[in-house]
Amino acid sequence: MHELALCRALITSAERELANHPGRQLRALQVSVGALSGCEPDLLTHLFPHASPDTSAAGAKLEITFQPARVRCTRCGQEAEVAPNALCCPACGSPAVQLIAGDGVLLTGLILREDAHVQ
Numbered sequence: 001m002h003e004l005a006l007c008r009a010l011i012t013s014a015e016r017e018l019a020n021h022p023g024r025q026l027r028a029l030q031v032s033v034g035a036l037s038g039c040e041p042d043l044l045t046h047l048f049p050h051a052s053p054d055t056s057a058a059g060a061k062l063e064i065t066f067q068p069a070r071v072r073c074t075r076c077g078q079e080a081e082v083a084p085n086a087l088c089c090p091a092c093g094s095p096a097v098q099l100i101a102g103d104g105v106l107l108t109g110l111i112l113r114e115d116a117h118v119q
Helices: 002-018 041-051
Strands: 024-034 061-067 069-073 079-082 097-101 105-114
Touching: 002 024, 002 041, 002 105, 024 041, 041 061, 061 105
Parallel strands: 024 061
Antiparallel strands: 024 105, 069 079, 069 097
8 A cells, every 4th residue: 555655755745844834734735646656546535544643734634636647759749648558649649758747646735724822
């Protein structure tokens, strides 16, 4: 279950950024999950509460957006969204493409709130 490790890594990254915002609490972590990341978004959402107790992310939500696979053709230069099982250029049909998006799990933003206990 690498999704649990991903949850922990996302929380660690969020806590590192949260340190720059004293008196704030995490309300939500915004995450982009790529089509070719190998990550199951539903499992990530399910496991997040199990990874967050005793962290700054306890009680926070995980907001996931899907990132489709995008390629750039090295032959014709076309950039396009492609199906994960069709990594070739839709314009010229060449299999000589570079993956430019859709293969990662990225922390894209944090939603913070003022800590009600800070004086």
